[in-house]
Amino acid sequence: MKTSKSLTTIAAVAAASALLLSGCASSEGDEATQHSQHETPSETASSEDHSENHEHAADGGQPPTGIEEASDPTYAVGDEVTLTADHVPGMKGAKARISGAFDSTTYSVSYTPTDGSDPVKDHKWVVHEELESPGKAPLKDGTKVTLNADHMPGMKGAEATIDSSTEDTVYMVDLDMDGMTMTNHKWVVEDEVQPAE
Incomplete structure (x- = not known):
């Protein structure tokens, strides 16, 4: 009975750990996706090109x-x-x-x-x-x-x-x-x- 209880506890801890780790990985993945959506190389290049267009003074x-x-x-x-x-x-x-x-x-x-x-x-x-x-x-x-x-x-x-x-x-x-x-x-x-x- 003790062994069965221990195995159940270990299994529960392992499942919780796996769930926690997958949650972290998912969160980090989402964050990386958000960064890539807002800071893509083409957008960065585009904003740099835009600033170069306006290096000359308006007047x-x-x-x-x-x-x-x-x-x-x-x-x-x-x-x-x-x-x-x-x-x-x-x-x-x-x-x-x-x-x-x-x-x-x-x-x-x-x-x-x-x-x-x-x-x-x-x-x-x-x-x-x-x-x-x-x-x-x-x-x-x-x-x-x-x-x-x-x-x-x-x-x-x-x-x-x-x-x-x-x-x-x-x-x-x-x-x-x-x-x-x-x-x-x-x-x-x-x-x-x-x-x-």
């Missing part, structure tokens, strides 16, 4: 001191245009309005942001007037410069290298892109703009 501000307004630009202030530039996701094909047209040397640059973020390659664009003591334009490809432009976090004061340059008319534009209204966005050049369709 680009005034043109830099010393830049000359274009005397006879292809697109005048107020003209509606379509952008062919793809500097950031959502820009290519976006409708925009010209908010400024200027004559300047415009550079694509690579730089390491001063805020510790990842290096930026081939950033389009900065104008000659946004460089610290640049000397006479145009600067040669490979020239080292210091940026006074403040288009994105960590840009102002960063050391940069000129990747390429153009003498095309350069424009500031107002546009709606990816749910965000941007005013005086700097910059797009002549061959990145076409008449609105």
Whole structure:
């Protein structure tokens, strides 16, 4: 009788333990499922992409001191245009309005942001007037410069290298892109703009 009672007690303890363990495993499994539902790699990537879309300030501000307004630009202030530039996701094909047209040397640059973020390659664009003591334009490809432009976090004061340059008319534009209204966005050049369709 004692043996039978002991076996019954052991069986009951074993069953309770198994039930308890399966409950823990189920709870942990549910928690892991909840995390995977809220933090999937594609959603994480999507939110990161979304933040990259908005690194540029919503209001680009005034043109830099010393830049000359274009005397006879292809697109005048107020003209509606379509952008062919793809500097950031959502820009290519976006409708925009010209908010400024200027004559300047415009550079694509690579730089390491001063805020510790990842290096930026081939950033389009900065104008000659946004460089610290640049000397006479145009600067040669490979020239080292210091940026006074403040288009994105960590840009102002960063050391940069000129990747390429153009003498095309350069424009500031107002546009709606990816749910965000941007005013005086700097910059797009002549061959990145076409008449609105």
